[in-house]
Amino acid sequence: MAQFNLPPNSRVQKGKTFAAPAGAKNVRRFEIYRYDPDSGENPRMDKFDIDLAECGPMILDAMLKIKDEVDPTLTFRRSCREGICGSCAMNIDGTNTLACTLAIEDIKGDVTINPLPHLAVVKDLVPDLTHFYAQYASIKPWLQTRTPAPPDSERLQSKEEQELINTPSACILCACCSTSCPSYWWNSDRYLGPSALLATYRWLVDSRDEATGERLDELEDPFRLYRCHTIMNCTYACPKDLNPAKAIAEIKKMLVERRL
Amino acid sequence: MAHSDRPLSPHLAIYRWKISNTLSIIHRMTGVALSFGALALVSWLLSILAGQGYYSLVNDLFDSFIGRFALFGWTFCFFYHLSNGIRHMCWDVGKGFDRLQAQQSGILVLAVALILTVGLWAIVLAG
Numbered sequence: 001m002a003q004f005n006l007p008p009n010s011r012v013q014k015g016k017t018f019a020a021p022a023g024a025k026n027v028r029r030f031e032i033y034r035y036d037p038d039s040g041e042n043p044r045m046d047k048f049d050i051d052l053a054e055c056g057p058m059i060l061d062a063m064l065k066i067k068d069e070v071d072p073t074l075t076f077r078r079s080c081r082e083g084i085c086g087s088c089a090m091n092i093d094g095t096n097t098l099a100c101t102l103a104i105e106d107i108k109g110d111v112t113i114n115p116l117p118h119l120a121v122v123k124d125l126v127p128d129l130t131h132f133y134a135q136y137a138s139i140k141p142w143l144q145t146r147t148p149a150p151p152d153s154e155r156l157q158s159k160e161e162q163e164l165i166n167t168p169s170a171c172i173l174c175a176c177c178s179t180s181c182p183s184y185w186w187n188s189d190r191y192l193g194p195s196a197l198l199a200t201y202r203w204l205v206d207s208r209d210e211a212t213g214e215r216l217d218e219l220e221d222p223f224r225l226y227r228c229h230t231i232m233n234c235t236y237a238c239p240k241d242l243n244p245a246k247a248i249a250e251i252k253k254m255l256v257e258r259r260l
Numbered sequence: 261m262a263h264s265d266r267p268l269s270p271h272l273a274i275y276r277w278k279i280s281n282t283l284s285i286i287h288r289m290t291g292v293a294l295s296f297g298a299l300a301l302v303s304w305l306l307s308i309l310a311g312q313g314y315y316s317l318v319n320d321l322f323d324s325f326i327g328r329f330a331l332f333g334w335t336f337c338f339f340y341h342l343s344n345g346i347r348h349m350c351w352d353v354g355k356g357f358d359r360l361q362a363q364q365s366g367i368l369v370l371a372v373a374l375i376l377t378v379g380l381w382a383i384v385l386a387g
Binding site: 010033042093094112116118119120121180182185229230233236243252253 | 270271273274276278281352353354358
């Protein structure tokens with residue numbers, strides 16, 4: 001049964017407020033989820049007033065400014081700052097996205113930042129993604145073949161065949177989609193979630209892959225695939241404009257078609 | 261689990277309501293309401309079997325203010341669930357998944373359900 005309330009140790013309390021420096025011109029408030037595993041205290045929301053006149057344009061710029069100048073203990077993942085590594089995925093203004101590709105000016109009012117939803121929090125904005133990665137590994141995200149490769153060339157694809165895998169291959173495994181999905185919140189122990197299913201789709205439509213039957217067999221289960229109820233949060237959350245919901249629908253179609 | 265003392269990050273309470281997920285939860289709620297509506301329908305049919313007295317009692321109940329209110333609600337639930345069900349069937353054949361399309365079809369479903377509900381009741385009350 002779905003658990004709608006947070007467990008007692010997870011309820012978020014009021015935190016500290018860090019005022020903007022005197023003479024700040026363009027102040028914006030950032031409310032950020034904090035959890036310190038060493039304190040034994042519940043998570044809290046800290047408020048940081050930041051002068052945007054002295055800050056880069058993206059949410060990630062503001063977070064780095066806070067870490068550099070206000071509170072060096074603020075903890076989050078980040079790396080490429082250009083939307084290709086997927087590290088800085090978090091819930092900003094109620095929607096999962098990447099902090100590096102979202103502009104501060106695209107958010108009206110206070111900026112609320114939470115960790116990706118319904119995950120165990122390691123510290124501040126760093127959630128535990130072990131299970132998410134294990135699910136990705138479970139779909140065997142590599143080329144599986146039975147026939148030997150051509151002796152004098154690689155396994156070639158036509159341009160059209162390549163285009164089928166082009167878009168789903170652009171997934172950066174940031175987990176924005178899976179952790180936006182209410183079905184994944186309540187059933188992630190058995191439901192694969194949009195990210196792993198999009199990855200499955202990428203291998204199902206790969207003209208070189210010869211394990212299509214086995215891959216589909218793995219999804220013939222009440223939970224792994226069919227917990228998708230087309231809520232569409234995944235598609236609206238994806239920072240790479242991919243469409244996991246459509247990929248899942250295509251997989252459901254494949255399962256029907258192979259019975260006909 | 262090794263780290264079961266770790267807090268669970270907030271989910272339902274912080275996630276932004278959009279047209280997509282709002283209509284999805286309404287679909288589920290109307291489905292639940294319709295199961296109760298089905299019980300009401302069956303009780304009406306059973307009252308016919310039970311005789312004149314029971315039949316007029318159930319009829320009077322449906323004709324009361326609360327009864328009419330419930331019937332109006334069930335009418336909306338029925339039309340919403342029906343039209344959103346058609347939207348789901350389009351999705352099942354792989355159509356209408358673009359972000360904009362899914363949003364537009366959602367608004368369309370809501371509008372159709374409202375128009376059909378009001379239209380049917382206008383006919384019922386006029387007749």
